[in-house]
Amino acid sequence: MRDKLFIGLLLVMSSTVWAQVDINHQENEVFVKPQLRKNIRIPNIPGYQTLKGDFHIHTMFSDGQVWPGIRVEEAWREGLDVIAITDHIEYLPHKKHLSADHNTAYKLALKQAVEKNIILIKGTEITKNKVPPGHFNALFIEDANPIENEDVSLSIEEAVRQGAFIIWNHPGWKRQQPDSTKWWDFYTELISKNRLHGIEVANANEWYPIALDWCTEKKLTVFGNSDIHAPINLKYDLSERYAHRPMTLVFAKERTKQSVKEALFAGNTIAWFGNTLAGKEELMQALLKNALILQPAFRQVEKKGVEWYYAELSNVSDIPFVLQANDRQDQKMILEPQSSVIVSYRADEKDLTYRVNNAFVGSTKNMTIVFDL
Numbered sequence: 001m002r003d004k005l006f007i008g009l010l011l012v013m014s015s016t017v018w019a020q021v022d023i024n025h026q027e028n029e030v031f032v033k034p035q036l037r038k039n040i041r042i043p044n045i046p047g048y049q050t051l052k053g054d055f056h057i058h059t060m061f062s063d064g065q066v067w068p069g070i071r072v073e074e075a076w077r078e079g080l081d082v083i084a085i086t087d088h089i090e091y092l093p094h095k096k097h098l099s100a101d102h103n104t105a106y107k108l109a110l111k112q113a114v115e116k117n118i119i120l121i122k123g124t125e126i127t128k129n130k131v132p133p134g135h136f137n138a139l140f141i142e143d144a145n146p147i148e149n150e151d152v153s154l155s156i157e158e159a160v161r162q163g164a165f166i167i168w169n170h171p172g173w174k175r176q177q178p179d180s181t182k183w184w185d186f187y188t189e190l191i192s193k194n195r196l197h198g199i200e201v202a203n204a205n206e207w208y209p210i211a212l213d214w215c216t217e218k219k220l221t222v223f224g225n226s227d228i229h230a231p232i233n234l235k236y237d238l239s240e241r242y243a244h245r246p247m248t249l250v251f252a253k254e255r256t257k258q259s260v261k262e263a264l265f266a267g268n269t270i271a272w273f274g275n276t277l278a279g280k281e282e283l284m285q286a287l288l289k290n291a292l293i294l295q296p297a298f299r300q301v302e303k304k305g306v307e308w309y310y311a312e313l314s315n316v317s318d319i320p321f322v323l324q325a326n327d328r329q330d331q332k333m334i335l336e337p338q339s340s341v342i343v344s345y346r347a348d349e350k351d352l353t354y355r356v357n358n359a360f361v362g363s364t365k366n367m368t369i370v371f372d373l
C-alpha cells in the first residue's frame with residue numbers, strides 16, 4: 001500500500017515536471033520538408049574537383065521575387081557549390097519599396113553563404129536593350145555601384161578594372177535577336193580588349209548550339225545558368241530525384257573562390273541543362289571517362305564459331321547518358337544515373353565506341369567515347 005502511494009506520488013511529481021513543458025504547444029513535423037542537401041554525384045577529373053555552379057541569379061534587388069539569403073538556401077539544398085547573385089544594374093522595378101545600393105544583395109546573402117559553405121561570388125548584370133551590346137554578367141567585382149553607366153563600354157571597362165570575368169548572357173534570346181543567334185563585331189572588339197571571357201550557351205530553358213562553336217573558336221568559357229527570377233522550386237520540379245536547374249560544372253583545383261576564378265578564366269567548364277551537356281571536347285572526354293566505366297569481361301561464350309565477351313558498363317554519375325553504338329545504328333540505350341548494363345563484343349573487336357547523343361562538343365557534333373578492349 002505504501003509502495004503504491006509512493007508510485008502515485010512519483011507519477012504526480014513527474015506529471016508536475018512535465019507540466020513545466022507547455023503541453024499546449026506541440027511540434028508537428030508532418031509534411032514539413034527536411035532540411036537536407038541533395039548530393040549531386042558527378043566525378044572529378046584528373047587534377048580537378050568538379051564543382052556545381054550557377055552564375056546568373058536574380059533577387060528582389062532587381063526584378064527577382066526572392067530575398068538574397070534564400071538564394072543561398074536554395075543552392076545549398078540543390079547540391080550546388082558556387083553561385084553568383086547578378087542583379088540588373090539598370091533595371092530595378094522594386095526600387096520604390098527597396099532603396100539600397102547595388103552591393104546590398106551580396107551583403108545580405110553573405111551570412112547564409114558562410115553558414116552553408118556556399119561560395120558566393122559578387123556580380124551584377126549589365127543590362128542594355130539591344131544586341132549588340134545586350135546583357136553581360138560581371139563576376140568577381142569589388143563594387144557594383146561605379147559599374148552603372150549609360151555607356152556599356154564604360155560599364156564593362158570599370159568591371160574589368162576591378163578584375164571581373166565578363167559573360168555575354170543569353171546570346172540567342174529572341175527578344176534581342178529575333179531572327180537568329182548571330183555574332184557581331186562588337187563582341188570581336190571586346191575580345192581584342194580582353195573584355196569578354198565567356199558566353200551562356202544555355203540560359204534558363206533555352207540553349208544556343210552555335211554559341212558552343214563560338215566558345216571553342218574564340219577560346220571563351222562555356223556557361224549554363226538558370227537566370228532564375230522566381231523561387232527555384234516554382235520553376236523546376238525538384239522533387240524528382242535527378243531534376244536540377246541549368247548549371248555550369250566547374251573543374252577547379254580546390255573548392256575556393258580563387259580556384260573557381262582561375263578555372264573560369266582557364267575555360268574549365270561544361271554546361272549541364274535538362275539532360276544535355278555542352279562543352280569543349282577535351283573536358284567532355286575527361287568527364288565521360290570518369291563517369292562511364294567498362295569493367296573487365298566477366299564471361300566468354302562461343303556462338304556459331306565466334307567468341308563473345310560479356311562485360312558490365314556502369315554510369316557512376318547522376319547524369320543520364322544516351323549512348324549509340326557506332327557500328328550498330330539500331331543499338332541506342334539510355335544509361336540511367338547510377339546504373340549498369342551488360343554489353344557484348346566479339347573477341348576480335350579492338351574497341352567499343354559510342355556516340356553520346358546528349359553530350360555536345362560542337363553545335364552539330366556529339367562526343368564519341370572509345371573503350372579499348
Ligand SMILES: [Zn+2]
Pocket residue numbers: 125135169170
Ligand atoms: Zn539578361
Ligand SMILES: [Zn+2]
Pocket residue numbers: 056058125227
Ligand atoms: Zn538575368
